[in-house]
Amino acid sequence: MKIHLTRRYKFCASHRLHSSQLGAEENRRVYGKCNNPYGHGHNYVVEMAVSGPVDPATGMIANLSDLDSFVDREVIEPFDHKYLNVEIEEFRDVVPTSENICIEIFNRLRKFPFAKLERVRVEETSLNSFEYTGEPVGSSR
Amino acid sequence: MVYLTRKIEFSASHLYHNPAFSAEENRRVFGKCNNPHGHGHNYVLEVTVAGEPNPATGMVLDLKELKEILQREVTDRMDHRFLNYEVPELSGQIPTCENIAAVIWRLLEPKITQGSLHRVRLYETPDLFVDCYGDGNGAVALQ
Numbered sequence: 001m002k003i004h005l006t007r008r009y010k011f012c013a014s015h016r017l018h019s020s021q022l023g024a025e026e027n028r029r030v031y032g033k034c035n036n037p038y039g040h041g042h043n044y045v046v047e048m049a050v051s052g053p054v055d056p057a058t059g060m061i062a063n064l065s066d067l068d069s070f071v072d073r074e075v076i077e078p079f080d081h082k083y084l085n086v087e088i089e090e091f092r093d094v095v096p097t098s099e100n101i102c103i104e105i106f107n108r109l110r111k112f113p114f115a116k117l118e119r120v121r122v123e124e125t126s127l128n129s130f131e132y133t134g135e136p137v138g139s140s141r
Numbered sequence: 142m143v144y145l146t147r148k149i150e151f152s153a154s155h156l157y158h159n160p161a162f163s164a165e166e167n168r169r170v171f172g173k174c175n176n177p178h179g180h181g182h183n184y185v186l187e188v189t190v191a192g193e194p195n196p197a198t199g200m201v202l203d204l205k206e207l208k209e210i211l212q213r214e215v216t217d218r219m220d221h222r223f224l225n226y227e228v229p230e231l232s233g234q235i236p237t238c239e240n241i242a243a244v245i246w247r248l249l250e251p252k253i254t255q256g257s258l259h260r261v262r263l264y265e266t267p268d269l270f271v272d273c274y275g276d277g278n279g280a281v282a283l284q
Contacts, residue, residue: 001246001273003239008268049272054243057159058170059235064269065172 004118005061006049009071011080014041015096018085039083044098045123046075046105050115062115074108098124102132110134144259145201146189149211151220154181155236158225179223184241185264186215188249192256202255214248238265246273 017034018027027035034040048071052061078088084096090104106120123129156179157171167175174180188211192201218228224236230244242263250258257275264270 001243001276003243004272004274005239006270006272054237054239056234057161059157059237059240061239063170 002051003054003061004049004051005115006047006119007064007067007071009046009048009076010043011046011076012041012043013079013082013084014039015084015091016040017095017097019095020093039085042124044079044101046071047119047121047123048109048117049119049121050112051118052115062112066114067112070112071109074111075105098122098128098130102130106132106134142191143194143201144189144191145204145207145256146187147204147207147211148185148187149216150183150185151216152181152183153219153222153224154179155224156180157235157237159235179225182265184219186211186245187260187262187264188258189260189262190253190256191259195255202253206255207253210249210252214252215245218248238263238269238271242271242273250275 015034016036016039017031018037019030022030048067050062050067054061082088084091084101086092088096088104091100094100094104101124102120102122105122106117109120110117117134119131119133121129121131155174156176157174158167158177159170162170188207190202190207194201218230219241222228224231224241228236228244230248231240234240234244242261245263246258246261249261259274261273262270
């Protein structure tokens with residue numbers, strides 16, 4: 001039997017979708033309202049799914065207090081109430097779409113030392129969500 | 142393959158305590174969940190069955206039958222119970238979301254005879270849930 005534990009977290013942040021590889025007109029055409037030069041924000045939800053053996057002494061895959069403090073340090077503290085384009089180093093040159101936010105969060109959370117990261121799911125709004133499970137083994141990335 | 146999901150809710154209390162740990166270690170590892178009087182949750186269970194629709198009925202399995210299985214195996218056993226003391230399948234285990242979900246998987250898996258049990262998802266709160274899946278060959282390794 002495979003068991004995955006999933007925990008949901010929230011942060012609020014602003015971003016602007018604008019690609020330096022596209023002209024002003026094309027940025028407006030591709031990103032529409034999301035290209036507003038002043039940016040805009042969302043209430044993001046992050047789901048982190050981990051797997052691993054259930055420790056018979058605790059009944060747990062991972063202690064939630066370890067999980068919460070790790071996610072808080074790696075993602076919530078740096079992302080919450082921030083302007084992602086400017087305040088997150090990785091988004092200086094990468095457009096902070098929810099796809100890229102999902103990948104960046106996965107890369108941060110994969111360092112969790114007590115269980116294996118299986119999946120990150122990001123909800124940008126209650127209507128849009130994105131999932132990333134990492135690159136397949138053997139891929140160049 | 143079609144995946145069909147049925148949701149139920151049950152409310153129960155539990156506490157986390159390992160008799161092999163000292164009182165101080167129990168408090169450190171389990172925090173508020175170690176309160177000796179217990180505490181409770183409204184659990185939400187989603188059970189997903191995979192299968193091909195029967196050409197004669199258009200159904201993977203009869204939802205009424207699934208509802209009865211869930212009532213008998215889960216609700217009757219766990220609803221409004223103190224899980225540590227009243228559910229024998231959990232005896233000797235810490236009744237975490239992981240262990241409760243695994244017990245529910247083992248109770249349901251042999252009872253689902255039309256289609257096959259694909260996933261058991263148990264929410265302890267809206268922000269915490271556990272998924273159980275089979276190991277892919279139909280057999281479930283008991284831990």
